Amino acid sequence: MFLSSAPKLLQVMSPTALSSSNNDILNDHNYFLWEFSARMALARKGLAGHVEITPEKAVALSANEMWKTADSKAMGVIAKMLSSPYQAMIRNAKLAVEAWIILQQFHVKCDIVYADLAY
Numbered sequence: 001m002f003l004s005s006a007p008k009l010l011q012v013m014s015p016t017a018l019s020s021s022n023n024d025i026l027n028d029h030n031y032f033l034w035e036f037s038a039r040m041a042l043a044r045k046g047l048a049g050h051v052e053i054t055p056e057k058a059v060a061l062s063a064n065e066m067w068k069t070a071d072s073k074a075m076g077v078i079a080k081m082l083s084s085p086y087q088a089m090i091r092n093a094k095l096a097v098e099a100w101i102i103l104q105q106f107h108v109k110c111d112i113v114y115a116d117l118a119y
Contacts, residue, residue, distance in 0.1 A: 025083055034081065042078075045073065055097050055101065058071070075099060078100065082103075
């Protein structure tokens, strides 16, 4: 029985090992790039519509169990792509579109403040 002398590679899994981009996790500086990555992740799973509708329409649709289940999946996709402070920020959101709007409003407001400071 002959064992190969070729070195064996040990793959260590880390939180970033599966990440294909630095923009997969939302931080303080990458909202607009993260938003595109998140939309694409949702689209790959057929869930993009859950962040593209109005909150009022989402509330009406939430009576449908299949839609509610898919919305929970969309919320999970979004939450996985957030750093801890942003996960806490959306903790009370009941619908994916609510979480999306919370993040969007926070970052757009921050960008406006930073733009004002820059000029």
